[in-house]
Amino acid sequence: MKLTIKKIAELTGVSTATVSKVLNNTGRYSEETKKRILDLVEKYDYKPNAVAKSLRTSRSKTIGVIVPDITNEFFAQIVLAIDNYCSPNGYSVFICNSGENEEKDIQFFKELELKGVDGLIYLSASEELFAMKTKLPIVCIDRTPHLHNFAAITSDNFKGGQIAAEELVKKNCKNILVITDYRDVPATTERVRGFQSVLEKIGMPYGEDNLLTAVVGIEPSKEAVNSLIQSGKFNYDGIFAINDSMAFGAMIALKENGFKVPEDVKIIGCDNISLSKYNSITSIHQDKDQLGQRAAELLINRIERGIYTKEIIKLPVKLIERDSTRNCE
Template identity: 45%
Template sequence: MKNNKKISIKEIAKLSGVSVATVSRVINNNGRFSEETRQKVLDIIKKYDYTTNMAAKSLRVSKSKTIGVIVPDINNLFFAELVLEIENFFFEYGYSVFICNTAQNEVKEKEYFRSLDSKLVDGIICISSNLINPANFIKRNIPIVYLNNTDMKDYYCVESNHYEGGFLATEELIKNGCKRIVLLTNNKNASSVNNKIQGFKDALKKYNIPCYNDLILRLDLKEGVFEDSLDAINYLIDKNINFDGVFATNDLRAHSALVALQQHDIPVPNNVKIIGYDGTSISQYANPPISTIYQDKKTLATETSTLLLKLINEESKNLNKHLVIPIKLIKRKTT
């Protein structure tokens, strides 16, 4: 049973027969001390259930062992899986993670930057595609790494190869006979979106397929990703606008396109073929399973987290400021 008596670091030193400085080195796991000394100190710490005052410690050493993650939509499986991987990574290094869901609201994102700064986080991973400069809202000089956003040129970034993803998705539809392809995406002017669109257009050009303006659907977020995409495909069907393929820039949009077509008794893939993006379980377990472009979430999260940790530890020498992770085409029954 643990002793309820409060104990100070000075008392730990006295009971262990070592100096306060040695106790501090053992607690922080740095400096020189013997294994015997370490065990003596840890036994006293365990006996009296000693915990460090992290708030006071962070003020002394300018490190809080916390990071912030700004995410645009935690309901999106792709983002949720990324955040889980990031949280697991930092837990192994003794860090706590503040998860800030902006719901793609720029005002919330700005406030979260201010809030994370006030909480003395050691660094931030930003998954948002908003063009908001953190330096305008953060007073301290802390490292920030962007994930899937190369628009913030002053910051480190890890991203998937979205140009190749857009190209391969479109090529998959073309190779399966599609000639009137819908591009179903959002209306954000962001690098991840723009690179997919450029890949889409270049694939059409390579195979001499026209790019129809009325089939490029760049949607504002109104009711939600699924609902907005459903409405967009329903509009095309109701207006008798002909199309035989859909490239949706995430799996949720692809699933909404599939549902819209099924509701109108339009066979997939016989009449219309669909490919999504991200490689989440939505695409895998839809009926029929949806072809998709797989983003390697584990690698994205690990590389981003490793980069941020090195920057926190001031190990910035020879670090690549822009790292691109390969994507993979997964062929399923919708193509």
Template identity: 35%
Template sequence: MSNIKDVANLAGVSVATVSRYINDKGYVSEKSKQKIKDAINQLDYKPNLIARSLSTKQDNTIGLILPDITNPFFPELARAIEDVCIEKGYTVILCNTDNDAKKERAYVEKLLQKYVAGLIITTNLLESSEYEKLNIPIVGLDRVQNIPFPIVTTDNDVGGKLAAETLISKGCQNILILGGPENINSSLERIAGFLSYSNQFEHITVKVIPSFFNYKKTYDIVLKALQMSETIDGIFACSDTDGVAAIKAARTLQYEIPNNLQVVGFDGVSLGEVTSPSLTTIAQNIYEMGELAAEKLIMQIEGKENIIEHIKIAPQLILRESTRKENKDDYGNR
């Protein structure tokens, strides 16, 4: 007697996709529907009603793939996603990959075995083709780029420009950018935005160095950078975690912030409010990002929408104690 796995194998789709087709619950492409229908007819498959009931319950589960749960940005993002999913009757399974492609791949396989209804991915470790072949609803969030699914991100280019304008308008001329890991698209966009603004000023020098979005490692990097160059008067960190680390390193070396060194972070997590001095930051609308990603995924699952688009949400500047209150009147001289 054939089973649902036999149907999935013959149709060339996942078991979760066959389950959604059988229960008429969630998105299945027309091409896959025809393949599953042909496989069912060929195998003379008769769904078990008890198994069907169980799979229906499992279809209310959503997988959330995160790169690093110790980065305070991602728990705040996860909370927004969970709030929306619970309200809509879905349960979220959180998977922390530790920035490890092998671990991410293993999580995806486990989630498919649990017949998850869809995935929200916030990483950039696997090739898009690996997600395309899953044939389930997917939404990319934050770091994900260039995939054929709906994507929700901050407008990182705008945020980078805003950071540059802030530091330069407050008198910084020798600026260090803590660029984060070199393979993360969101950081590269922030750097590009910063440089597109700063390059207008002949008297402004900018140096970009990689960092790790990790407090201890970035602390050591900034400590070394400041010891090697006493002319640095501004730091743009592509994450608030790195920004807080930069403040700590500078204070270790007896820098007065913001008098002789100013720091701007990026994220807007609560950590930046409680450090001393508090961190000026380019704040992402974290809750709105997570909320929108969850809503778009659920609309796919329920067959209401599958518009492939890249939604960019504008960040905003939050001025705190790590930058001067006043602007320099002559900063516009180029």
């Protein structure tokens, strides 16, 4: 038998409204009525039509998450935290991995909107994506676009850069190399700005020769540092990399060329993922669980309460000291 709410009502002798209350666990009804309805539901394995329900309520209880690289542990941990918050609150999560491809960002945005998601979370999304017109509530992570209907949650990246600079200066580094993403990404730009602000304040020389840009990743960073060493232009005693994978790539290049870490060169990364932990790289810690949880919480509040005001939340960061900067005084 194809069971519907109407059919359940007929078979149990109650109204469709009462059936709906029992199935959604809302309102008043007797235990006897509840048992009759649930016994019937179990007998015929009734499953409510989610599409029909979404049409009635104007909500699908789903959200979309667009992530640039799901293989990156930093993003993966955030996505897991989003799902861990959403599931107990009755929301399903559609995860779309764009692979750092802006065209895919746009494609996924359109598809998610067509699927009727209730809201979107962007993790480091492209600027083109922010230009898309939508009435959906949006929460960004590590992005603060100029949109009227968005909220953003980000780590204090500027402070992270400052902490890294202060640590290397404290460890007597005199000439520091900053390894950063070749793209103009807000989170990394803020880290570099924070780092530079400390050097400017103490009068330490810092120019174009102190900045090395590369594609984000272990191998690109390794190749970039190796090329610098082979050219005879590597005369640095400290390195700040804007993420842990680039810090690890730099460490490999240094060791392969006979440099000792931390005796010759001290290294600090950023994000504090397991790569830095198991290779004993000092790193700026970002709270990935809080980034994901707070983003999901913000979005669900906006969905259910109709909140559309601009809101930005900044989470604190901290230094996790390991062997790559120890014993350098």
